[in-house]
Amino acid sequence: MDTLLDKLNWRYATKKFDNSKKVSSENLNTLLEAARLTASSYGLQPYHIYVIENTDIRTQLRKSSYDQPQITDASYIIVLANKPTFDSTMIDEYIANIMATRGLSKEDLEGFSQTMKSTLLDLPNAQKSSWTSNQAYIVLGNLMTVAAEMEIDTCPMEGFENAKYNEILGLNDKGLNAAVVLAVGYKSSEDETQNYPKVRYSKEQIITHI
Numbered sequence: 001m002d003t004l005l006d007k008l009n010w011r012y013a014t015k016k017f018d019n020s021k022k023v024s025s026e027n028l029n030t031l032l033e034a035a036r037l038t039a040s041s042y043g044l045q046p047y048h049i050y051v052i053e054n055t056d057i058r059t060q061l062r063k064s065s066y067d068q069p070q071i072t073d074a075s076y077i078i079v080l081a082n083k084p085t086f087d088s089t090m091i092d093e094y095i096a097n098i099m100a101t102r103g104l105s106k107e108d109l110e111g112f113s114q115t116m117k118s119t120l121l122d123l124p125n126a127q128k129s130s131w132t133s134n135q136a137y138i139v140l141g142n143l144m145t146v147a148a149e150m151e152i153d154t155c156p157m158e159g160f161e162n163a164k165y166n167e168i169l170g171l172n173d174k175g176l177n178a179a180v181v182l183a184v185g186y187k188s189s190e191d192e193t194q195n196y197p198k199v200r201y202s203k204e205q206i207i208t209h210i
């Protein structure tokens with residue numbers, strides 16, 4: 001298994017993890033660094049990344065995930081939480097980060113700050129929510145690809161009740177919402193899904209060159 005495409009063909013949404021095999025903390029850190037390095041619109045990173053290892057919490061989360069076993073059997077559960085009700089604070093914090101990182105002044109960044117504020121702050125709440133959630137999904141894609149490259153199994157998951165996740169993880173008070181989940185671990189040899197051929201549209205059906 002050499003090329004990136006080989007790895008992407010190898011990856012699949014794992015249904016049954018082997019709970020006796022654990023992804024090392026070194027590999028977890030590589031994955032989390034890949035998540036942190038993900039691109040986002042304006043670079044705003046309007047999300048927070050939760051890594052859940054705690055057994056009791058995972059038992060509760062599984063009950064709010066239609067009893068899907070990945071939640072308790074994977075090595076880690078990564079919850080990508082978007083910021084659905086952000087205000088100017090989020091933009092001001094980002095500007096402060098750019099100033100510190102690139103040695104720029106507030107004045108240097110005034111135009112950029114105003115562009116983001118005028119584009120984003122007046123959006124209706126539903127749109128703020130979907131826009132920040134979209135950004136979190138880019139992290140999801142990046143994580144799945146990097147994990148595949150490292151031959152670590154994953155299952156992306158939307159099959160959960162996000163209101164319950166928000167309650168269990170205390171996200172509401174932090175202005176966060178559980179957008180999407182990634183179970184990370186090693187597949188069980190008994191997971192039949194690993195043998196299923198990939199169902200994808202052909203290149204002709206799904207790609208148009210103009």
Ligand SMILES: Cc1cc2nc3c(=O)[nH]c(=O)nc-3n(C[C@H](O)[C@H](O)[C@H](O)COP(=O)(O)O)c2cc1C
Pocket residue numbers: 011012013014015068155156157158159160180198
């Ligand atoms: C955003 C998203 C949410 C998903 N939610 C679940 C889920 O809750 N449970 C599950 O078993 N699979 C879930 N899947 C897996 C898909 O069913 C799977 O990726 C798709 O059938 C393609 O198969 P493959 O990933 O194995 O190639 C989800 C996939 C994505 C991308």
